Amino acid sequence: MVIEFPEKWLPEICSFKRKLQTLEGVKIYMEPQQIRYPGFFLDMLQRKVMVEEKEVLLTAREFDVLAVMARHPGRVYTYAQICRMIYGETDVGEEMYSSAYCLISSLRKKLEKDPRHPRYLHTVYGVGYRFEDVLEK
Secondary structure (H helix, E strand, C coil): CCCCCCHHHHHHHHHHHHHHHCCCCCCCCCCEEEECCCEEECCCCEEEEEECCEECCCCCCHHHHHHHHCCCCCEEEEEEHHHHHHHHCCCCCCHHHHHHHHHHHHHHHHCCCCCCCCCCCCCCCEEEEEEEECCCC
C-alpha cells in the first residue's frame, strides 16, 4: 500500500523516519522525489517533466496523474482510478470515464512523438492505462 502525504509534511515525516530507523530491524520506504527512465525525467519537488531533454509543460492534474503512474511502471490504472485521481471522488460512474480518456490523450500529445503509437502511456483495452518504462525495443 502506498500512502501519499502533502509535500509540506516532508520535514516532519523525514524526522519521524530517522527516529524509527534507530529501532533495530525497522525499514521505511519513501517515494522517490525524482524518476528517471531513458529519455524521461520527472521531478516531484519542482513539478518538472523532461522528455528527450526538452521540458514538457503540464497542467496540475496531468502532472499528478503522470507522477502516480510513473512511480509504478507497468501497473494498470483503471478508468475509474484515473477519474478518482482527477476528481478525488470515491464514487465514479462510467459517464466520467471520458475525463480519463481526455487527460491521457492530452498527456500523449505533450509527451509522445507520435501519440497514436505511444512509448510511455499504453492503453490496456477495456481496462485503462499503464505507464511503460521500457522505451526502446
